[in-house]
Amino acid sequence: MWGWLILASKMNPSFLLYNLAALSGAALLPPVWLASRLSGRFNEFWPRIGLYSALPPAQPGPRVWLQAVSVGEVAVAKALADELLQKIPNLNLTITSSTPKGLEEATKVLGDRAVIAPFPLDLPWAVAAACRKIRPHVYASLETEIWPNLLTWLKNRGATSLMLNGRLSPRSLPGYQKAGPLMTYSLGHFKRLSMITEKDAERIISLGADPEAVTVDGNAKYAGLLDKVDTDKVNDLKRVFNLEKAPLLVAGSVRSGEETPVISAFKAVLAKHPQAVLAIAPRHLENSAKWSAAARAADLSVELWSGLSPETPRNPETKVVVVDAMGLLFSLYGLAKAAFVGASLVKLGGQNPMEAAVWGVPVCYGPDMDDFTDAARALEEAGASQMVENREQLAQTWNQWLNNEISRPGQAGAQVVARWSGAASKAAQIIQSELLNQGVYR
Known part of the structure; x- marks a missing residue:
């Protein structure tokens, strides 16, 4: 030896x-x-x-x-x-x-x-x-x-x-x-x-x-991300969310401690985009009630996904849908105009931004993306994502994307995923x- x-x-x-x-x-x-x-x-x-x-x-x-x-x-x-x-x-x-x-x-x-x-x-x-x-x-x-x-x-x-x-x-x-x-x-x-x-x-x-x-x-x-893309599932979600022309924002895999910045940022978005709707997908389903309560405390109307169906879709006046079911988030990103991935405004390593990017959806996240640094770095270099440090920056970024103030960031993200496929x-x-x-x- x-x-x-x-x-x-x-x-x-x-x-x-x-x-x-x-x-x-x-x-x-x-x-x-x-x-x-x-x-x-x-x-x-x-x-x-x-x-x-x-x-x-x-x-x-x-x-x-x-x-x-x-x-x-x-x-x-x-x-x-x-x-x-x-x-x-x-x-x-x-x-x-x-x-x-x-x-x-x-x-x-x-x-x-x-x-x-x-x-x-x-x-x-x-x-x-x-x-x-x-x-x-x-x-x-x-x-x-x-x-x-x-x-x-x-x-x-x-x-x-x-x-x-x-x-x-x-x-x-x-x-x-x-x-x-x-x-x-x-x-x-x-x-x-x-x-x-x-x-x-x-x-x-x-x-x-x-x-x-x-x-x-x-x-x-x-x-395999491209293989998971299923537009039929997105169309099914679209019928239930009853969006018509309302832009949907998705906060995916969010964690405890992110309620205030995410919901406050969305309130600021509503001041400029009153038709916007927010879908909140907690990482842990047992926190659905907490997120619902936080949204109501901010004077936002809330419905749970479990109470919706194609026959009883979202009320057009409802501003927040809390997704209290597993297996929907990936396709939900396909319905979004912009997204935020959680576990990143708290020190939990972030979540996968590529799941939004594969749909051509621009995505933002907090400073802690330690578990997905490579993905975040590649998307940032392509101009397809943005790191935000607080509620003000999150609201500003969402508003810019809804205003189309940044040229085609989502398409750039989809191209990154395609290159890596x-x-x-x-x-x-x-x-x-x-x-x-x-x-x-x-």
Whole structure:
């Protein structure tokens, strides 16, 4: 196990320093072990330090290892798995994740088609144990995860390493830059780095990636959105909302704490657009009553979706409809003139703005979009979305869009989604090509 480590350290002193630091950090494993016992995550601890006894042995045939750091990347893994397993039925697929929620989601959506396991810590013995057990022909990191020991081990064992759906924000770039020569050394182990945007590509090249190995292929996380578009469902909603010429605003997946800014902003919109209607879709249905009460407290007339039907549509005088049912929000965006996605004016990471953008609807959100930074960034660069910090900015943005003061922002968002719609297929083709190159798949 140690031969490759010694050789690589001689070739790159920064790699040696990295491992000295990693080995020093291993002294923290006993308290981490104790914490895992106390938190009920004990079974996830052992594989992370290299004890993969519960993992089934590698099977004959092509073997692919996808690393999905958390829930968002599991969505990418699923999109790739759907593509790959259709083309390569005998594919042996292993999905790892670094977080409990990621493992839970991977088990839920891929557990019947892939082996699911915790991702190893980047300690020499842990990555050696994982690689011996999985024996991948191709390893793909579904984000910008750069682990020197793992990449070194894989290269020395003849596996191909890929970075797919890579992104690199301006905020994270300085941290990577501090790694200096170690970063250049590690990036050299990737045969292909498929980045989401041109900016991501520029940043990864600035860290030392080979420009010839870097491509821009869009974001596979949002594969399948175009396939979900169903205009018949939108027409059904239109009959129930009884809008005629009234513009509809949608506040989707909103959370507790966002009631005042959203409802106050809508009141300000009504001063300029008295025919406007607001549909509020709480993330948690049990909060429907709270949102209804907040709207009534602002002297707005309210109806619940559950009380409406094609036979008893919205009263034309009703200004707010609280959607107290699951499964409607995506199609509801298709009926909107503009949208707001929640969990963003409170510190909860935001929600997916692409679900509105795919319909050609301009979308705004609060400052906290940590879970969807890539989507928000791409839409903002296209002029299809707007970050707002308070009720005044939300009202101003909605009014501008209803006044058509900003030129065709919604169409720009739809174009972003269209550009990204083939990203999962491209990423799957990259993996398939590498398997062909290795002669393990024909």
